[in-house]
Amino acid sequence: MYSFKSIVLIALICTSLCISSQSSDEPQARLLVSKQVLNKLLVQDSDILVKYTIYNVGSVPAINVILQDSGFPDEAFATVKGNLNIQFTRIPVGANVTHAVVIKPLTYGRFNFSAAVVQYKSSENSVEPQLAISSEPGEGYIISYAEYDKKFSPHLLDWFAFAIMSLPAVVAPFVMWWISKSKYELILKQKREKVSKD
Numbered sequence: 001m002y003s004f005k006s007i008v009l010i011a012l013i014c015t016s017l018c019i020s021s022q023s024s025d026e027p028q029a030r031l032l033v034s035k036q037v038l039n040k041l042l043v044q045d046s047d048i049l050v051k052y053t054i055y056n057v058g059s060v061p062a063i064n065v066i067l068q069d070s071g072f073p074d075e076a077f078a079t080v081k082g083n084l085n086i087q088f089t090r091i092p093v094g095a096n097v098t099h100a101v102v103i104k105p106l107t108y109g110r111f112n113f114s115a116a117v118v119q120y121k122s123s124e125n126s127v128e129p130q131l132a133i134s135s136e137p138g139e140g141y142i143i144s145y146a147e148y149d150k151k152f153s154p155h156l157l158d159w160f161a162f163a164i165m166s167l168p169a170v171v172a173p174f175v176m177w178w179i180s181k182s183k184y185e186l187i188l189k190q191k192r193e194k195v196s197k198d
Ligand SMILES: *[C@@H]1O[C@H](CO)[C@@H](O)[C@H](O)[C@H]1NC(C)=O
Pocket: 055, 094, 095, 096
């Protein structure tokens, strides 16, 4: 099975490392970050949609939020659309911001989808940046293009053979119907000729 179990987001995991020396009673922004791989099937050379959601559960807006995902090395992935490093100037209290990136795996095999890192200022006057780690989609299996083709191609030859085999089942009733129809028309014609002669 190639279905990618880990896409279903288990939970919003937040690991906030408090580097700042702020007192805890000061109102602070607090971000929960999720990273999701939205494709069920991961195929070499095919687009994969990755979605990031940042949710501010704190009591003040988060400032200068920088999302960085270094989990897709250049030698294994191409970025098709979007940016793996992005900045949001401000995320209000209770708001969610989402960001999507389309990537394309260049190779196949097992791959660990790791967490992204978010850096932000938890209040206007905080000096040290706050860190949040996103949820981790986990291990996935990227199937090769050849394998995908073998399993999911339309199997045209198979369908053709099937059509040939089922032909008698379709043709036989038609022939029988046609024969009986001709017979009936013949009788009808003979009757009509008889009537016109009389
Ligand atoms: C943000 O996302 C959380 C969790 O998914 C949800 O509970 C909340 O209602 C969302 N807030 C907004 C404003 O959409």
